[in-house]
Amino acid sequence: MVEKRMEPIFDRETGGLLAEQIVLTRPGGPYRDRRPGFVVNYSVVRDSGWTDTVPKPAAKLPNWPA
Template identity: 50%
Template sequence: MKEPPAAGALLADQSVLLTPGGEYQSRKPGFVINYMALWSYGWTGEKPSPPSALPFG
């Protein structure tokens, strides 16, 4: 795993089920529906380039 930069903050978002229902009716409260975490985020000033290959093949 890559070490985080010396300066910056961990940015995270998490969706947690509070009340079962709908497509999550069989899950218990506290079930993690979705999560995302980033080590850093910012503007580089560089022009983005597309990936050389699709991520799923």
């Protein structure tokens, strides 16, 4: 059984979130040949903040395949 954990990565000076990564804690399944600590996936935060602006809804819904 594969086990993973999510690790947030923070800026030491500001405390802001820089990224999140999913790290393998117990190999198995498609990751059976990897070692614990292998980064399975990650996402980077380019910008974050607060706003008082309400987002506008999309003009129309995209055409999704049936």
